[in-house]
Amino acid sequence: xxxxSTSPPLPAPRACAAPLRSWVQSANRDDADFPxxxxxxxxxxxxxxxxxARIGVGIGQEVFDLRRAWRLGLLDTLAPELxRACAAPxxxxxxAAGRAASRALRAxxxxxxxxxxxxxxxxxxxxxxxxxxxxxxxAQVGDYTDFLASYNHAHNVGSLYRPDNPVLPNFSSLPVAYxxxxxxxxxxxxxxxxxQGQFRAAPQDTATVFGPSRKLDFEMELGVFVGPGNARGHAxxxxxxxxxxxxxxxxxxxxxxxLQEWESQPLGPFLGKNFATTLSPxxxxxxxxxxxxxxxARPASPLLKDxxxxxxxxxxxxxxxxxxxxxxxxxxxxxxxxAQLIATALxxxxxxxxxxxxxxxxxVNGCTLRPGDLLGSGTVSGPTPGSEGCLLxxxxxxxAPLTLANGETRTYLQDGDEIVLTAFCARPGLPRIGxxxxxxxxxxxxxxx
Amino acid sequence: xxxxSTSPPLPAPRACAAPLRSWVQSANRDDADFPxxxxxxxxxxxxxxxxxARIGVGIGQEVFDLRRAWRLGLLDTLAPELxRACAAPxxxxxxAAGRAASRALRAxxxxxxxxxxxxxxxxxxxxxxxxxxxxxxxAQVGDYTDFLASYNHAHNVGSLYRPDNPVLPNFSSLPVAYxxxxxxxxxxxxxxxxxQGQFRAAPQDTATVFGPSRKLDFEMELGVFVGPGNARGHAxxxxxxxxxxxxxxxxxxxxxxxLQEWESQPLGPFLGKNFATTLSPxxxxxxxxxxxxxxxARPASPLLKDxxxxxxxxxxxxxxxxxxxxxxxxxxxxxxxxAQLIATALxxxxxxxxxxxxxxxxxVNGCTLRPGDLLGSGTVSGPTPGSEGCLLxxxxxxxAPLTLANGETRTYLQDGDEIVLTAFCARPGLPRIGxxxxxxxxxxxxxxx
Numbered sequence: 001x002x003x004x005s006t007s008p009p010l011p012a013p014r015a016c017a018a019p020l021r022s023w024v025q026s027a028n029r030d031d032a033d034f035p036x037x038x039x040x041x042x043x044x045x046x047x048x049x050x051x052x053a054r055i056g057v058g059i060g061q062e063v064f065d066l067r068r069a070w071r072l073g074l075l076d077t078l079a080p081e082l083x084r085a086c087a088a089p090x091x092x093x094x095x096a097a098g099r100a101a102s103r104a105l106r107a108x109x110x111x112x113x114x115x116x117x118x119x120x121x122x123x124x125x126x127x128x129x130x131x132x133x134x135x136x137x138x139a140q141v142g143d144y145t146d147f148l149a150s151y152n153h154a155h156n157v158g159s160l161y162r163p164d165n166p167v168l169p170n171f172s173s174l175p176v177a178y179x180x181x182x183x184x185x186x187x188x189x190x191x192x193x194x195x196q197g198q199f200r201a202a203p204q205d206t207a208t209v210f211g212p213s214r215k216l217d218f219e220m221e222l223g224v225f226v227g228p229g230n231a232r233g234h235a236x237x238x239x240x241x242x243x244x245x246x247x248x249x250x251x252x253x254x255x256x257x258x259l260q261e262w263e264s265q266p267l268g269p270f271l272g273k274n275f276a277t278t279l280s281p282x283x284x285x286x287x288x289x290x291x292x293x294x295x296x297a298r299p300a301s302p303l304l305k306d307x308x309x310x311x312x313x314x315x316x317x318x319x320x321x322x323x324x325x326x327x328x329x330x331x332x333x334x335x336x337x338x339a340q341l342i343a344t345a346l347x348x349x350x351x352x353x354x355x356x357x358x359x360x361x362x363x364v365n366g367c368t369l370r371p372g373d374l375l376g377s378g379t380v381s382g383p384t385p386g387s388e389g390c391l392l393x394x395x396x397x398x399x400a401p402l403t404l405a406n407g408e409t410r411t412y413l414q415d416g417d418e419i420v421l422t423a424f425c426a427r428p429g430l431p432r433i434g435x436x437x438x439x440x441x442x443x444x445x446x447x448x449x
Numbered sequence: 450x451x452x453x454s455t456s457p458p459l460p461a462p463r464a465c466a467a468p469l470r471s472w473v474q475s476a477n478r479d480d481a482d483f484p485x486x487x488x489x490x491x492x493x494x495x496x497x498x499x500x501x502a503r504i505g506v507g508i509g510q511e512v513f514d515l516r517r518a519w520r521l522g523l524l525d526t527l528a529p530e531l532x533r534a535c536a537a538p539x540x541x542x543x544x545a546a547g548r549a550a551s552r553a554l555r556a557x558x559x560x561x562x563x564x565x566x567x568x569x570x571x572x573x574x575x576x577x578x579x580x581x582x583x584x585x586x587x588a589q590v591g592d593y594t595d596f597l598a599s600y601n602h603a604h605n606v607g608s609l610y611r612p613d614n615p616v617l618p619n620f621s622s623l624p625v626a627y628x629x630x631x632x633x634x635x636x637x638x639x640x641x642x643x644x645q646g647q648f649r650a651a652p653q654d655t656a657t658v659f660g661p662s663r664k665l666d667f668e669m670e671l672g673v674f675v676g677p678g679n680a681r682g683h684a685x686x687x688x689x690x691x692x693x694x695x696x697x698x699x700x701x702x703x704x705x706x707x708l709q710e711w712e713s714q715p716l717g718p719f720l721g722k723n724f725a726t727t728l729s730p731x732x733x734x735x736x737x738x739x740x741x742x743x744x745x746a747r748p749a750s751p752l753l754k755d756x757x758x759x760x761x762x763x764x765x766x767x768x769x770x771x772x773x774x775x776x777x778x779x780x781x782x783x784x785x786x787x788a789q790l791i792a793t794a795l796x797x798x799x800x801x802x803x804x805x806x807x808x809x810x811x812x813v814n815g816c817t818l819r820p821g822d823l824l825g826s827g828t829v830s831g832p833t834p835g836s837e838g839c840l841l842x843x844x845x846x847x848x849a850p851l852t853l854a855n856g857e858t859r860t861y862l863q864d865g866d867e868i869v870l871t872a873f874c875a876r877p878g879l880p881r882i883g884x885x886x887x888x889x890x891x892x893x894x895x896x897x898x
Contacts, residue, residue, distance in 0.1 A: 143632050148716060158715075168714050173657055174647055178716035179628035179723070183592050183817045186681075193682035195814035198623055198754060208622055210754045232635075232725075233642035233895045259814065265617050266607075267597060267627035268717020271814040274628070276681075305647060305659045365644035365662075365708065365720040366895070368632045446682045446815070 026060030033434020040282035095246040096371035135281035139372035146376040153381035175353040181274035195275040199258030212445040215257035220389035223251035233366040241356035247283035250438040280438035317354035321347035330416030345382040475509030482883020489731035544695040545820035584730035588821035595825040602830035624802040630723035644724040648707030664706035669838035672700035675822040682815040690805035696732035699887040729887035766803035770796035779865030794831040
């Protein structure tokens with residue numbers, strides 16, 4: 001079994017205390033995913049209510065209600081239009097306001113949530129345990145684009161379908177991408193209905209069958225939400241693209257491989273992807289990730305076109321983010337077992353195009369990005385067994401089933417299987433930055449009406 | 450030259466008077482595109498003002514302002530929620546309300562606009578000449594999907610790129626599609642900026658160049674706006690899909706063939722398409738098209754999967770719509786010449802999947818359609834010279850340039866070229882139904898900032 005538990009490709013990260021302490025005690029634990037240095041944003045409502053959605057900020061085990069904070073006057077130091085954006089039911093207006101506005105909000109929240117703040121009592125009334133929050137999508141996504149930016153993923157998948165020519169020549173020339181479907185986006189914990197469609201039951205078949213997908217897969221990706229957009233016709237330069245990144249999330253680009261195999265030529269994936277794409281609810285800010293900024297993995301090729309070329313001073317355009325995939329089967333749940341780690345990878349090692357390069361490429365033809373648009377990195381797959389970000393790779397196209405700790409085996413996902421994706425940054429001396437969970441359970445295909 | 454002017458594939462249509470006369474006299478002319486039997490919807494504002502956008506109805510040479518009609522109480526016979534939808538700044542709410550609501554509105558408008566109506570004076574105050582209207586996109590489009598549903602187009606284009614295997618086996622099994630980009634959508638008359646990008650200057654080149662596209666093309670398509678959507682996981686049955694069609698428009702899926710050729714494997718078109726997609730401003734209702742409803746072109750193959758199979762009673766799922774492409778070059782404009790017809794085709798003959806089949810396929814995996822979503826038919830290309838819906842086909846990949854009446858030649862579009870797409874239904878004894886114009890002029894690529 002190419003399981004990560006036996007061959008971790010990375011040294012075990014060590015979590016550290018955040019330098020600033022919060023009066024929210026759960027934020028000060030060494031293993032806290034959401035320390036005071038983090039402050040990820042989300043959109044939520046108190047679970048079980050039909051209260052309107054509001055923006056929240058993760059702190060320890062709590063979510064801090066920005067709408068309530070606005071009502072209580074706790075955000076009065078902010079500019080009026082920024083205050084209004086904080087009271088909105090989605091993050092689009094905040095994203096549109098840009099990085100300076102986000103940093104102003106971040107500074108205000110840091111003040112409110114740190115030990116010794118004079119506003120602790122009123123601020124405490126804005127907290128809700130995360131376990132009592134129901135999350136919405138963080139933003140209304142106008143368009144969702146998915147890239148193919150892991151060389152390992154391109155190679156592993158290409159080897160299955162085109163053994164003689166696994167990685168196509170354009171891969172090294174531009175960040176390959178396709179348009180996903182915005183309506184497919186759901187937030188963590190939304191059940192994923194097994195898609196039905198046409199496929200060939202065996203690769204050599206000429207006839208197709210119709211039915212529930214037999215090759216249902218996940219894809220571990222990171223996502224970026226677009227901040228301020230661009231005007232039609234105006235490209236965003238690669239070294240200015242950071243100003244257009246509002247934040248990061250974890251993304252599961254569920255894939256029905258059998259549907260995808262049959263439909264994808266000549267126009268790319270369609271029904272094999274657009275039945276569901278699950279997002280984690282938290283938007284991780286570039287500021288929180290800043291200590292983990294590292295050089296992009298790709299060497300600066302002289303063949304690279306200028307519009308994709310980072311200036312030497314901006315080559316630190318990637319982030320040392322560990323990704324993790326866990327699987328929990330129905331039987332594991334029934335027996336009270338925790339989800340099992342089946343893959344882990346390292347974003348900065350395994351994704352060879354920076355999000356800045358993706359943005360520069362996406363807009364070089366004049367295409368408009370709008371605030372709240374979503375970019376997926378493509379599957380994050382590493383070079384070693386157990387670092388592959390999907391079952392298609394982990395099981396070599398189904399030929400090498402995974403054997404789980406309880407003896408169950410998997411090629412593709414079965415009904416009842418739950419996939420839990422997460423990501424984190426951790427390094428000695430730095431605050432741990434967790435991305436939260438992107439979780440989805442497969443439910444059987446619906447009978448056709 | 451494969452010009453349509455010399456070999457029309459269709460008998461010249463003859464326009465007829467509408468059975469009901471309107472007090473708007475321009476609607477009663479035999480050649481009126483917008484007779485009383487038509488009543489297409491749009492979103493507009495008086496040109497040169499910053500008035501808020503409002504819904505309009507085309508009648509003769511005029512547009513009837515629904516927002517003003519609502520204020521004047523002219524729509525008081527309609528249900529309150531339908532009245533509210535009529536006063537909205539986009540058609541999404543009307544589309545969501547479904548066909549019964551649209552028919553109720555249509556009946557009310559027919560009464561208001563026909564000769565002898567008691568409300569003629571107040572109704573006349575709601576008219577604005579179409580020449581004084583500035584159009585918006587008819588709806589906020591959540592997702593835009595483009596199909597490949599003309600066998601001729603698939604064959605002609607496939608022959609250029611894969612001479613041995615022009616039409617892939619999935620073409621006859623399902624309506625192939627890809628996700629376009631909603632942010633690319635613009636309404637008629639918006640200039641189209643020549644996209645820049647990477648491409649191979651010659652097919653055998655291994656290196657690519659960067660610059661303005663040298664193979665800029667149009668694609669003549671029809672579009673459908675989605676009415677009521679579906680719940681996630683719930684497929685729409687092919688014979689119930691008509692209830693989800695709000696109306697039709699003309700669509701120009703501008704394509705940079707050189708960008709598209711280099712980027713499209715393995716994930717399909719991206720920057721070659723997403724710089725602009727132009728729509729005509731008018732939404733033609735299924736009711737207006739009803740007299741032109743005809744059988745779908747495709748024989749009922751026993752191999753067709755059940756979910757795509759029309760019941761015998763619903764095989765009249767296509768429409769006898771003539772499409773026309775005109776080109777006006779900068780020189781023609783300077784010399785006062787009208788745009789020249791360069792292609793015409795017949796939707797019901799040349800598109801082999803019905804929109805109902807496209808909807809059934811799109812949702813069979815549980816994918817959600819939302820009100821206002823847009824589906825493109827794919828390029829409408831006929832079987833004969835001069836019926837091809839794009840320059841890639843008309844010029845055989847650039848090898849057989851078009852010679853225009855003024856002696857100019859074209860392989861692909863030059864800066865200053867304007868493409869005017871239109872469509873109409875016309876048959877003796879039936880009212881003529883015009884689709885209005887989908888017009889776009891190419892402007893030079895912007896210098897990079």
